[in-house]
Amino acid sequence: MPLKNAISGRLLARLESSYWTSCVQHTRNSCRLPRPMNLGGTRRYSHHVGNNPKPSRSWASLASRSAIVVGIAAGSLQLLSEDSNDKPYSKVKKAKVKTFRLAEVKQHNGSSKNPWVIRGTSVYDITDWVRAHPGGEVILTAAGGSLEPYWDIFTIHKRADVYEILEQYKIGEIDDVDLKDGRVPQDAIVDPFKYDPERDERLVTLTPCPRNAETPEVGLREFITPNELFYVRNHFWVPTVDGPEHKIIVELPDGSERTYNVKELKERFQRHKVTTTLQCAGNRRKSMTDGAGPTNGLQWKAGAISTAEWEGVKLVDVLADAGLDIENLPADAQHVHFSAMEAYGASIPIRKAIDPWGDVLLAFDMNGAELPRDHGYPVRVIVPGTVAARSVKWLSQITISEDESPTQWQQRDYKSFCPSDVKNPDWQKARSIQEMPVTSAFTRVEPIRDSKGEVESICAEGYAYSGGGREIIRVDVSVDEGRTWHEAELLDDEAQVSGSKAWCWKRWRYKGQVADDGKTVARAVLVVKATDEAYNTQPHTYDSIFNARGNLATAWDHAKVSLGR
C-alpha cells in the first residue's frame, strides 16, 4: 500500500499556473515518486512510495523531487542570483547564533515545510531559497542533513558565490555533543554517475558528470551522424533500466492514466521513421560569449548538433490509444509534458504533438540500432524542428496539461531575452524556445595550394539548419567580412530522407578565391549565413541577440584561416 506523504502547496503555489509533473519510475527499486494528482479539481502532489522504499536521501528520491542540480552547471546561477523578482537574498533576519541537535535537523527533511541543511557545522533554513535554487527542488534531497556528500558529486557548488548565497540562510550551529572530531558525521551516498556508459573518445567532452560532449569535426562532415559521434547533452546521470519492461505512464487532463511498457509500445503501434537534426539551444554559445560577452552555460562550439534517423511510434497514436480525443481536444489539453527517469522534464504545445506533419515520435531506434544509453534507451521523445531540450530521453511519463511543464528547463533555462535584460530577465514573460531559428556554421576550412605551395583558393564546408521544418534554401559565404557574398553549394536533398517536413540540416561547400581581387593574403576571415524557405536569415552580430543564458547563438559564423606556407 503506497505511503502518501502529501507535500505542502507552498512551493507549488509559487509555480504560478502550472503544476508539478516530474515523475521517476525506477524499475530497479520499484519506487515511483512523485506524480501529479487531480483531487477534486485541486492540484497537489504526493509521494507514492512503493513496497520497497529507498531511504529518503537516495538518488531515486533525489530524482523524484528534482529539478536541476545541473542547471547550475548549465550556468543559470548567476542570472538567478541577480534576479530581484526571485528574491534569492531573502530578508530572513539572521537569528542570534543558536545550536541545534542533529535529530532536530533531521526532522526538517524534504517533506518538511521548513527544510534545513547542514554545511560544515552550520545549519541553514533554505525554505525561501528552494524556489530560487537553479537546481530547483533537488536541493530537498539534502534537506535534513549535510550538503557535502552531494556537493562532492555536483562539484559546481564549490564556489564562493554559492557559499555566499547559502550564508544568507544560516540559522545556527550543530550542538557540539553531536560532533565527532569536531565534524558532523555523514552518510555515504552512491555516485549516480557510476553506471554511465563508455563513450567514444573522439567526442569533445565539455563536462564528464553529467556527460556533455560535442560531435567532433569528423562527425559533422556526415549527413547522418554516427551514433557514437552524436553529441551528448545529459542533465543528470544515465538511468539504468530493464528496457522491454520499462513503463511509460500517460496521464490525461481528467486524471485518467494508461500505462504501457516498452515491449507493448513496440508491438501495438505502427512503426515510423523520421530523419531529423537535433540541436541544443546552446549550440555555438561560445561564439556568443566571444562576440558579445560572458554567458552562463556550457560553452559549446559548433558541435552541439547532429542528425539521425529515428524509428518508433507516433506520440499522437499513443495519446489517442490512451483515450485523448484528438479530433475534439479538451480545452485543458494545451501542452504535453515529458518526464524522464533521472529527473529531467519539458513540454511541447499539444498542436505540435497532434500535427499530422509534426512527426513527433516515441523512438526506440537510432540509425537502425537500439537507442544507445546516452541517447535515451529504452525510449525517448523525438520532436523534429524543435529545440532538442524537448526531445526528452529516458521517458517515464507523458502528461497532458493546460500549462507548460513547470520544470526549470521549461520555465527558465531555455528562453531568450532582450539584450538589455542581462541582470533582471523576466523569465515568466519570455517565451520558451520551441522551434529553432535559422543558423549555419563552418565545420572545416582548407586552403588549396598550387604546386609552388601558394594558396590558389579555399574550400569551406559547414552545415545550415532551421527549425519548424523550414528547409534551408540558400547559404551565402563571404570572404570580405560580409561586404560581398557568394552562394555555396548545398549538398543534401531533404526529399531523400524520411519525414513530413524539412527536419534536417543541409551541409554546404564553398570553393573560391580567398580575396575577391585575387590578391595573396596571409590570413582570411570567412563569414557564412543561411536563408530558410520563409526567407528568414541570421543576425549579423551577437550584440542584437545577446542573452546572458547564451541561448540561440545564431549570428553569422566566422572562420579564420591562416594562409602562410
Add this chain to the structure above:
Amino acid sequence: MPLKNAISGRLLARLESSYWTSCVQHTRNSCRLPRPMNLGGTRRYSHHVGNNPKPSRSWASLASRSAIVVGIAAGSLQLLSEDSNDKPYSKVKKAKVKTFRLAEVKQHNGSSKNPWVIRGTSVYDITDWVRAHPGGEVILTAAGGSLEPYWDIFTIHKRADVYEILEQYKIGEIDDVDLKDGRVPQDAIVDPFKYDPERDERLVTLTPCPRNAETPEVGLREFITPNELFYVRNHFWVPTVDGPEHKIIVELPDGSERTYNVKELKERFQRHKVTTTLQCAGNRRKSMTDGAGPTNGLQWKAGAISTAEWEGVKLVDVLADAGLDIENLPADAQHVHFSAMEAYGASIPIRKAIDPWGDVLLAFDMNGAELPRDHGYPVRVIVPGTVAARSVKWLSQITISEDESPTQWQQRDYKSFCPSDVKNPDWQKARSIQEMPVTSAFTRVEPIRDSKGEVESICAEGYAYSGGGREIIRVDVSVDEGRTWHEAELLDDEAQVSGSKAWCWKRWRYKGQVADDGKTVARAVLVVKATDEAYNTQPHTYDSIFNARGNLATAWDHAKVSLGR
C-alpha cells in the same frame, strides 16, 4: 461552339515542368480565354473563345494571353535584360532593311509562330523576345500591329532601355504605300482602367494605373485596417463583374472540372472568419533602395501591409467537394494555382491549402462588408501567413497541379537571391516567396516635451509581423543605433482574433529617453527589430539581403526624429 485556336507549344516548352493556367472569365462579353487542357497526357493550351468573341486585340484577349505588362512597372525589366540565361539579346541577325505591307504584319499576330509588332514605321520580329519580356505573353496582344496604343496606357515602356531592347529585333520597315501622312494608321483601343473604382484620397498612391497605393499612417495605427485604407496592390485593372453569377472553375489533376458560381459557394459551404495581415513582398522596398542601392519595383515605404477580418469558405472544403481526395492526395496534386479575372495568377503548395490550421479562404467579405472591388470583389483567395501575392483577387479558376504556377509572378517576380546575384539571378533555382520572414517598422515617432518645450522623452509606435503564423513575441527598440535595446510594449493579443495561428501583426509602443545618458540631443535615430516565436529576428542592414528586385526588405527599421524646438 467555341473556337479553339491552339497555340504552338513553343513558348510552353520554355516554361520547363510547368504549364499555363491563367484563365480569364469575362462575364460581360462571355469570352473565356485560355485555360489549361489535359489532352491524353500532353499538355498544351488553347484559346476558348465564346459565342461573342472580341477582336483579337481586345483587353479580354490581352488578359487571356497575359503575364504582366505591369511586371515592368514592378521593375523586373533591368534584371531580365541582363539575364544571359534568357538570351534576350538573341542572335537574330539583323536583316538588310526590307519593307513589309501591313497585311503581312497582321498575319504575324498573337497566334502566329512568329509574332511581329510595329513601332513607328519599323517592324520587329519578337519571337525570341516573348519569353524574356518582363510582362510575359501580354506582348502578344499587340502582335500583328502597332505597340503605341498599348504603350500609351502602360507608359512604363516609354524608356530608352526599352527602345534599345526592341531595336535588337528589327527586321524592316512598313511599306510607304500603307502609311498615312507618313504614319501607320492605328486602331483605337479602350482604356481598361476606365472602370476602376473611386478610392479614398488618404491612400498614398504610387501608381494610378494600375492602382498601387499604401495605407497612410492613420490606417497603420489601427489593428484592423479600415477597408478604404487597406493598401491596394493591383497588377492590372479592376475587373467588372456580376458578383453572384460570377463563376469559379476548379480543375483537378485528372482534368475533371467543377464550376461554382459565387452564390452557390456562399450557400453550400460553411462560412469561416479569419483575421490576417496581408503584406506585399515589396513592403519597405524603398528602405532597401536607400540602404543598399537601386532596386526594381514599386518603391513602397512601410505601408504595403494591412490587416482585416475576412469571411468566406475554406478552400479545402471546395476542393474536397470538387472531388479532390484530401486524405489521399494524388501524387500530381502538389500545388494549387489561382487565376484571376484580369490576368494575374499565382500558386501555393497544396499542403498549405489542406492544412487544418492553414485557414486558406475563398473570401467574400472584408471587415463585415462585401469585398470592395479593389480587394477582389466578388471573391478572392486569402492565404494567411503567406506573401499577399498568393492571395489572388477576382478569382476565376483554381487548378490543382504537379508544378507551381507558370506565371511571371510565381516564376520570377516574387523571389529573392544571394546579394551578389544582381546581374544574373538564376530565377529557376530561387525559391518562390511563400511564408514571410519576420519584420517590423516604425509608423510614428513623437517627441514628448516638458512645459519649457524641452524634449523629455520620446514615444515611438509601429508594427511587427512574421509569416507562417509565427507570433511576434518581442520588439526591441534602440536609441543608440543598436548598441543597446529596450523592450517595447506589445499592444495586440492574437488570442482575441479569429484564426488557427498567429496570422496578424502586432502593434507596439515604446516610450523612453531619447539618449540613454539623458543628455539633450538635437536629432535622434531610433532602430527597431522584432523577434517571432521561432526566435527568428531581422538582419541588421540591407547589404546582406539585397536583391535587385527589392523583395523582403526586412532589415532593422530606422526612424529619424528632429528634437529641436
